[in-house]
Every structure is written in C-alpha cells, then in structure tokens.
Amino acid sequence: MNNKGFNWFFPIAIVALLLFFGSNFLGGDAAKSxxxxxxxxxxxxxxxxxxxxxxxxxxADVFLTKEAKSAMVSKAGKENNPLSAFEMAPKxxxxxxxxxxxxxxxxxxxxxxxxxxxxxxxxxxxxxxxLMDILIPALVWISILGLFYFLLFRKMGGGGGPGGQIFSIGKSKAKLFDEKERIQVTFKDVAGLEGAKEEVxxxxxxxxxxxxYTKLxxxxxxxxxxVGPPGTGKTLLAKAVAGEAKVPFFSLSGSDFVEMFVGVGASRxxxxxxxxxxKSPAIIFIDEIDAIGRARGKNNFSGGNDERENTLNQLLTEMDGFGTDTNVIVMAATNxxxxxxxxxxxxxxxxxxIYVDLPELHERRQIFDxxxxxxxxxxxxxxEFLAKQTPGFSGADIANVCNEAALIAARNNHTSVxxxxxxxxxxxxIGGLEKKNKAIKPSEKRRVAYHEAGHATISWLVEHASPLLKVTIxxxxxxxGAAWYLPEERQLTTTEQMLDExxxxxxxxxxxxxxxxxxxTGALSDLETVTKRAQAMVTIYGLSPNIGNISYYDSSGQSEYNFxxxxxxxxxxxxxxEIKSIIENQYERAVRILADNKDKLDALASKLLEKEVIFREDLxxxxGKRAWDPELTEKPVTNTIPEKDQPVVVETPQIKEKEEESEIQAPESPTQL
Structure with a gap:
C-alpha cells in the first residue's frame, strides 16, 4: 500500500559487524587437537x-582450569572474544x-x-x-539477526512507540479504503444539505x-x-463519497503532514x-486542510513556518503542475x-x-428523521415541532439533542422518549445543567425575577424582537435565570430589527x-452581546448614519496580521x-417602555417568582396578544426584484453569521443573567 521497498543496507551492515567482531562465528576458532x-x-x-x-x-573435549586458561591467554597475547557472552555452552x-x-x-x-x-x-x-557444529551457531545468529530486523524495521517502521516512524517517516499516513475495506455510509445517510450533496x-x-464528460x-x-461551520456534515459528506464512489479513497488530516523533521511534510x-x-482513478480527502494550507508569507518573523510552507508548495505542485494528468480528485474540508x-x-x-451551511427548517426535520x-x-x-425548536442547530447538535433526550428519558425511567x-x-x-438546589437569597431571587421579566416584557412589546418561548429563574x-427565544430564520437583518433586539x-x-x-453585575452576557452587535452595525454593516456606508470588514481574513x-x-x-450612543439610546428606550408598563412588569415578575418557569401563554x-403576530396580521410582501434590463448585484458577505450569531442576528442561546 505504501510502495515501500526493502532496504538491504541495515541487514548487510549488521552482518558485517557480527563477522568483524565475532571471530567464532559459524563455528570458527575450533579447539586445538x-x-x-x-x-x-x-x-x-x-x-x-x-x-x-x-x-x-x-x-574427548578437554577443559582447562581458570589459572591455566589465563596463563595460556597471556602467553598467546590474545584477548577474549567479545562475542563470547552469546555462546550457549563453554567451548x-x-x-x-x-x-x-x-x-x-x-x-x-x-x-x-x-x-x-x-x-x-x-x-x-x-x-x-x-554439520551440527555449523548449524547450531548459524541458527543462533540467524535468530539474532531476525530480532534486529524486527526491532529496526517492523516496529519502528510501523509507528509503534514514541521512537517509531524512523525509517518510514517520509511515508504518507493516509488510510486507504478500497474494495477490501468498504465504508457503509451512502448519500441516503446524509440528511439535508441538498445543494452540497448534489455537487458532491x-x-x-x-x-x-x-x-x-471527457468525450465532449x-x-x-x-x-x-x-467549507462551512463546525458540525454541519463536511466529513460525513466525504464518507458518503467514499461509500458511493467505488474507487480507492485515501483519508487523512491536514495535521498528518506536520512533523518536527525538516522536509517530512513535502515527502509525505x-x-x-x-x-x-x-491506484487511479482515486480520491484523496484531506480533513482540516487549513493546518497546511494557511496563506504563505504571513507572520513569518523567525522562519518557524518554513516547513509548513514547503509542504504547501509541494501540495500545489502535485495538484496542478507538470505531469498531473492522472485521474485523481482531491477533496478537502475546513471551516x-x-x-x-x-x-x-x-x-x-x-x-x-461547496459551502455547507447550517440546516434550514426542512433540512433539520430530515436530520431528525x-x-x-x-x-x-x-x-x-x-x-416538525422539534425542527422549529432548534433554529441555528447544526447536524452534530441535532444528533446530540436526540442522544441527550434518550439519556434523560432513561434517567426518568420512561418507557419511551x-x-x-x-x-x-x-x-x-443551550443553558447547561439545571441546579434546582442552588441556594439563592430571596432578595437576589427577586432581582433575578425582575431581570428576566424585563427581557420578556420588552421582547413582547417591541415589534422586531424574537418571539418568546419561555422564561425561567x-x-x-x-x-x-434565562429567557428562551425562538429566533426568526432570516437571511437579511434590517436596522430596526437589530435595534429592537x-x-x-x-x-x-x-x-x-x-x-x-x-x-x-448580572447583565454581563447581555452587555457583551449588545456591544458586539453595535460594533457590527457601525464597523461592518454601515448601518450608522454618522459613520456612513463604510465597512472595515476584511473578508480575506488577513486583518489578524495587521498591526x-x-x-x-x-x-x-x-x-x-457612535457605538456608545446606539447602546445608550436603546437602554433609555427600554427604561421608558418598562416605566410605562410597570404594573404589567410587576405582575409578570410575581408570576415568575411563584411558578419559576412561565411560558408564552402566561405572557x-x-x-394580551401581540399586535404584530403573524396569525393576527398579514403584512403585504413588496417585490424588490429589479427588472431584467436593470441588473443590480448586491453582495451580502456571510460574515460569521453562523459561527458568531450573537454579533449579527438574534441569539441562538437564551439571554442569560
């Protein structure tokens, strides 16, 4: 599999050393007659x-006394055989x-x-x-040579132990899946991801x-x-390709090329x-390729990443250089x-x-299936209900929800989930383990209740806030305490929506x-969320009239290297x-709304202290009903698609919308105290 040839150098060197030091090899130095x-x-x-x-x-064999042997050796001027320790019996x-x-x-x-x-x-x-005098020593030394071969080649070459890989360190660590070892995952096991699955x-x-294709x-x-956020199914797609392609499939990680020795990465x-x-046609899958594919010439003050760059250069040459007309496709995954x-x-x-995005509502339902x-x-x-309760969840998160639900059902002695x-x-x-027995002072519990009631009241009374699911102290x-919301799944967010949130x-x-x-100090996470969102409004999305339509966002990802x-x-x-003004204006707005509805705030906090967990029905x-709920009012949808003769291209970058959702859209996690 690894095209390893047998290296005769070390066996020949070992035999030469044994012949040089072992004067009695193969029965040499027979007794004098x-x-x-x-x-x-x-x-x-x-x-x-x-x-x-x-x-x-x-x-008859004659054996001298120690004194006679010493006298004979000193008289002859010869030293003892250095390999005499290996003799099975006295000579x-x-x-x-x-x-x-x-x-x-x-x-x-x-x-x-x-x-x-x-x-x-x-x-x-x-x-x-x-004949026996020759065969017995020969068998002894053949056994010794076999042991040397096993230790130097098999064990070290196979990677056993910290000192392994000495003689095969430049060999690839890719695992091969072919007709002998098939992967059972197919595209039927990959739910959702219609667009990505179609391209793959x-x-x-x-x-x-x-x-x-080639005949045309x-x-x-x-x-x-x-490309996509963690847990969205990139590696699962690669497994499905390996199961469906019926061709040799080499799988490894980007870090498998990294080694402390110079030149090893390029050799691998x-x-x-x-x-x-x-084995062409074949597929190579490199997971987490950013380990070796990072942009060259960045932050290289000490030359410490020269080896990584050499590995990348070799990868570039192998993928598209001279003599690369073989039928080999390289797949890679990264976030x-x-x-x-x-x-x-x-x-x-x-x-x-191929961008593998977080699943939409219908895709989450398929993943649950x-x-x-x-x-x-x-x-x-x-x-359908479970899919609606998990906006922003990746495929890995949904798998975790299903497993956690089964564990909770077993813990509660349920016969089914x-x-x-x-x-x-x-x-x-989302929130962590529930701690019902945690000791909290009555005064602190009352403050927590009003804090969470304040979140619930504002979200109910402003138009664009995310619908409330439940509140708990x-x-x-x-x-x-926490307030659970059900964020609206949208691709674009307006200024009014961000301000209301x-x-x-x-x-x-x-x-x-x-x-x-x-x-x-209980509003720490709230202040962090609001500050990041205000920074995004001003410096990324250009939603501040005082700063203007300017964005300092760097989509190339190289801003981290700038001083x-x-x-x-x-x-x-x-x-x-401007950031401070936006935050303070919304804070004063929240104070005014709560002051005007103080009686309802008190009623909600009292119910929260009584029941500890309240739901949408309690609000x-x-x-009363929210005036702008979809079931009460249906707003007309304005067609904003331009005419065919007036093309308008609006590029909306996916700026960490899923990885750092709290900076841009409604939070996936509850607002915590």
Missing part, C-alpha cells in the same frame, strides 16, 4: 579441570583423539591416583557431527462515468473544497500522490476558508468550493433600574462615540 601424551602431561601438571569423553567418535580448550577407550581410562585413573592433588573430573557425552454526487459521477471536451475537476505529500496515482492561500483556491486546483430511527419514541413526538424529554435536552444543551449552568437584550438591566433604582487599524484615530473616536394573560 593434542595427542594422548600431551593430555596426560597437562593433567599431571594440574591444568585440566574436566574432560568429556565421546565413546561413539573416539574423541573446549583442547580435543584429544584416543585409541582404545579402556586403556585410556586405565591410564587416566593411574595418573589421578599417583597424585592426589589432581582433581580432574570426567564425563561422558554424545558425539556431534561436523456529480464528483462521484465524474469518476464512475468519466467518458460521458470537458475535464474532470482537480479538487473540491467543503509526494508519497500520498504517488500511491493515489498508482477557515478565509485563511487559505490564494494559490490553493484558484481554478485548476480546487475548482469547486435520520437520528430518530434508532430511538424508541412516544406517539406525541412531532418532528417523550416530547418533554426533547425539550429538556434542548434546554440542557431556575439556575442552569453558570446563569441564575438590542433593546430587548438590555431589558434586564433596565428592569433593575426601574424597580430597584440600581443595577447589578494597525484600517481607520484613523479621529475615525476611531467617532466609532466609539398573553398579562399583555
């Missing part, structure tokens, strides 16, 4: 420690050939009896053939029926980039494309497309950029000012003053 007279002279001198007699080959110092065994034993006993000091012992053994299905059709002169696209890119070209290098995004490399198949549901669970379990799951994910997560967000602090004539601001100090002063009892 002496006659019977020489043996008995050495025995009478007290130099023989032991003798092993082999009856079948008329031969004989001499070998003696005897004639008649009985005469040899008789003389042995006579010499030993004539001198009681002699303590030479004798043993009997089975004779070994010359076309890529699969390119590979399956390439002649259909078309070229198969080189790359497809999936080359190896990856070499494998893909060998940071604004920081990618322009050379990577040009036509001929990533020809198609997929995830609810494995859950035992109660009869009163309505998928009910509608209330899903509502509790949504509250749990039960502590949840890090908040002491800011006024409703400031309603909590305004209620404290009206009732207690002082304010607390200075794109405006002068005088303009900065005007921007600060209707106090305030």
């Amino acid at each position: 002496i006659d019977e007279d020489g043996f008995f002279r050495e025995m009478q001198a007290g130099k023989v420690q032991n003798i092993i007699i082999y009856k079948d080959i008329e031969k 004989a110092d001499f070998s003696v050939k005897y004639g008649d065994l009985q005469l040899f034993l008789q003389k042995f006993e006579q010499v030993k009896a004539s001198n009681p000091v002699i303590k030479t012992t004798k043993d009997y053994g089975t004779g070994k053939s010359a 299905q076309e890529v699969v059709d390119f590979l399956k029926n390439s002649e259909k 002169g078309g070229k198969i696209p080189k790359g497809v980039l999936l 890119v080359r190896d990856l494309f070499a494998q893909a070209k060998a 940071r497309a604004d920081i990618l290098d322009k050379a990577l995004m040009r036509a001929g490399r990533f020809d198609r950029s 997929v995830h609810l198949k494995k859950i035992k549901l109660d009869d009163n669970v309505d998928r 009910t509608k209330q379990d899903f509502l509790d799951a949504v509250d749990r994910i 039960v502590p949840r997560g890090r908040s002491l 800011m006024c409703a967000t400031l309603g909590g602090r305004a209620a404290e000012q009206v009732i207690f004539n002082n304010i607390s 200075g601001k794109p405006y002068s100090e005088e303009t900065a002063t005007k921007i600060d003053a 209707e009892e106090i305030f």
Whole structure:
C-alpha cells in the first residue's frame, strides 16, 4: 500500500559487524587437537579441570582450569572474544583423539591416583557431527539477526512507540479504503444539505462515468473544497463519497503532514500522490486542510513556518503542475476558508468550493428523521415541532439533542422518549445543567425575577424582537435565570430589527433600574452581546448614519496580521462615540417602555417568582396578544426584484453569521443573567 521497498543496507551492515567482531562465528576458532601424551602431561601438571569423553567418535573435549586458561591467554597475547557472552555452552580448550577407550581410562585413573592433588573430573557425552557444529551457531545468529530486523524495521517502521516512524517517516499516513475495506455510509445517510450533496454526487459521477464528460471536451475537476461551520456534515459528506464512489479513497488530516523533521511534510505529500496515482482513478480527502494550507508569507518573523510552507508548495505542485494528468480528485474540508492561500483556491486546483451551511427548517426535520430511527419514541413526538425548536442547530447538535433526550428519558425511567424529554435536552444543551438546589437569597431571587421579566416584557412589546418561548429563574449552568427565544430564520437583518433586539437584550438591566433604582453585575452576557452587535452595525454593516456606508470588514481574513487599524484615530473616536450612543439610546428606550408598563412588569415578575418557569401563554394573560403576530396580521410582501434590463448585484458577505450569531442576528442561546 505504501510502495515501500526493502532496504538491504541495515541487514548487510549488521552482518558485517557480527563477522568483524565475532571471530567464532559459524563455528570458527575450533579447539586445538593434542595427542594422548600431551593430555596426560597437562593433567599431571594440574591444568585440566574436566574432560568429556565421546565413546561413539573416539574423541574427548578437554577443559582447562581458570589459572591455566589465563596463563595460556597471556602467553598467546590474545584477548577474549567479545562475542563470547552469546555462546550457549563453554567451548573446549583442547580435543584429544584416543585409541582404545579402556586403556585410556586405565591410564587416566593411574595418573589421578599417583597424585592426589589432581582433581580432574570426567564425563561422558554424545558425539556431534561436523554439520551440527555449523548449524547450531548459524541458527543462533540467524535468530539474532531476525530480532534486529524486527526491532529496526517492523516496529519502528510501523509507528509503534514514541521512537517509531524512523525509517518510514517520509511515508504518507493516509488510510486507504478500497474494495477490501468498504465504508457503509451512502448519500441516503446524509440528511439535508441538498445543494452540497448534489455537487458532491456529480464528483462521484465524474469518476464512475468519466467518458460521458471527457468525450465532449470537458475535464474532470482537480479538487473540491467543503467549507462551512463546525458540525454541519463536511466529513460525513466525504464518507458518503467514499461509500458511493467505488474507487480507492485515501483519508487523512491536514495535521498528518506536520512533523518536527525538516522536509517530512513535502515527502509525505509526494508519497500520498504517488500511491493515489498508482491506484487511479482515486480520491484523496484531506480533513482540516487549513493546518497546511494557511496563506504563505504571513507572520513569518523567525522562519518557524518554513516547513509548513514547503509542504504547501509541494501540495500545489502535485495538484496542478507538470505531469498531473492522472485521474485523481482531491477533496478537502475546513471551516477557515478565509485563511487559505490564494494559490490553493484558484481554478485548476480546487475548482469547486461547496459551502455547507447550517440546516434550514426542512433540512433539520430530515436530520431528525435520520437520528430518530434508532430511538424508541412516544406517539406525541412531532418532528416538525422539534425542527422549529432548534433554529441555528447544526447536524452534530441535532444528533446530540436526540442522544441527550434518550439519556434523560432513561434517567426518568420512561418507557419511551417523550416530547418533554426533547425539550429538556434542548434546554440542557443551550443553558447547561439545571441546579434546582442552588441556594439563592430571596432578595437576589427577586432581582433575578425582575431581570428576566424585563427581557420578556420588552421582547413582547417591541415589534422586531424574537418571539418568546419561555422564561425561567431556575439556575442552569453558570446563569441564575434565562429567557428562551425562538429566533426568526432570516437571511437579511434590517436596522430596526437589530435595534429592537438590542433593546430587548438590555431589558434586564433596565428592569433593575426601574424597580430597584440600581443595577447589578448580572447583565454581563447581555452587555457583551449588545456591544458586539453595535460594533457590527457601525464597523461592518454601515448601518450608522454618522459613520456612513463604510465597512472595515476584511473578508480575506488577513486583518489578524495587521498591526494597525484600517481607520484613523479621529475615525476611531467617532466609532466609539457612535457605538456608545446606539447602546445608550436603546437602554433609555427600554427604561421608558418598562416605566410605562410597570404594573404589567410587576405582575409578570410575581408570576415568575411563584411558578419559576412561565411560558408564552402566561405572557398573553398579562399583555394580551401581540399586535404584530403573524396569525393576527398579514403584512403585504413588496417585490424588490429589479427588472431584467436593470441588473443590480448586491453582495451580502456571510460574515460569521453562523459561527458568531450573537454579533449579527438574534441569539441562538437564551439571554442569560
């Protein structure tokens, strides 16, 4: 799979070292042969420690004492064999050939009896053939060489342990899915994402029926980039492509190219494309490509990212350079497309950029259908209702809601998952764990009740605020209370809508000012939301008449590398003053509305203290129906589409509308105290 050739250098080097140091390799340095007279002279001198007699080959091995061995070594001037530690048994110092065994034993006993000091012992053994003398050491050393090979090549090359990858560090880490290992995910398992799924299905059709397009002169696209917020299903789409394409599919992460050694990233890119070209047609999927695809030449003061740039350069060359006419398609996914290098995004490399957006209402219903198949549901669970309760949720969030609802149902000993379990799951994910036993002073609880009642009152009395879902003063997560809204799903937001939402967000602090004539620190998240929204109005959307139709937003994502601001100090002063003016005007507006409806505010706070959780119906009892609810009034829709002969192009950038929703649109999460 990795096109790894066998490297003979290290086995040959090991054998050479063993031959150089092991003078007794393969049976070398055999024992010296002496006659019977020489043996008995050495025995009478007290130099023989032991003798092993082999009856079948008329031969005996002679082993000297330690003193005799030392004297013999010093006389010869040789050092001990450095590989003697690997010998399985002591080696004989001499070998003696005897004639008649009985005469040899008789003389042995006579010499030993004539001198009681002699303590030479004798043993009997089975004779070994010359072939066995060669085979046994050979097997020992073959085993040692096999162990060396396993440690140096198999273990290190396979990546086992911190020191692994030494000999295959430049090889690609991509996992291959082919006919042997199929992915079971198909496009049927991908709910919603109609537009993105249609474009990705076309890529699969390119590979399956390439002649259909090439015979008309078309070229198969080189790359497809999936862009979108986290959790929207980019990797799931890639899995579906792998399951549908029926071609070799290489999957890896952008961080797999990153290594501490110089040149490794570029080497892995080359190896990856070499494998893909060998199995062409094939698909390469690189998840989180921004790890190596970040724009070059930015913030490079110390040269620390030269290795990443080299990796990117190699990727650019492999995707569209000389000799890149093979049928290999590169798919990549990222949620940071604004920081990618322009050379990577040009036509001929990533020809198609597919935006995978957060699901709409009907897409969320389809996603619920997929995830609810494995859950035992109660009869009163309505998928349409669940889809309406989860605006701004990604596919991963919806999967989490379904799983959390099942856990809550099991915790409450339900036989099936009910509608209330899903509502509790949504509250749990948005607001955090409910803390009913948290000790709160009565005075603080009353302040929290008026704070949340202020949010609810303003949102009910202003036209463009998000519809209220429920209000609670039960502590949840890090908040002491929360107001849940159901934001309207819209693509454009007017100035009046943003101002009304800011006024409703400031309603909590305004209620404290009206009732207690002082304010607390409980409006921290409210102030943060309002400040970001006012900054977006002035500096991004050009909604401030004093600043004008000017936007300082940088869609290229390179503003983070700039040390200075794109405006002068005088303009900065005007921007600060305008932001403060917008916020203060809405705060004063909220105070006026609450002061004019103080009796209804008191009634709502009292009901909240009594019930702790109130819903839309409770507000209707106090305030009545909202005059601008869709069910009461139907406003005419004005057709703003220009005539055909008067084309108007209005570019509305997707400026973090989903990733940082609180800056632009109605908050997905509740207003917390």
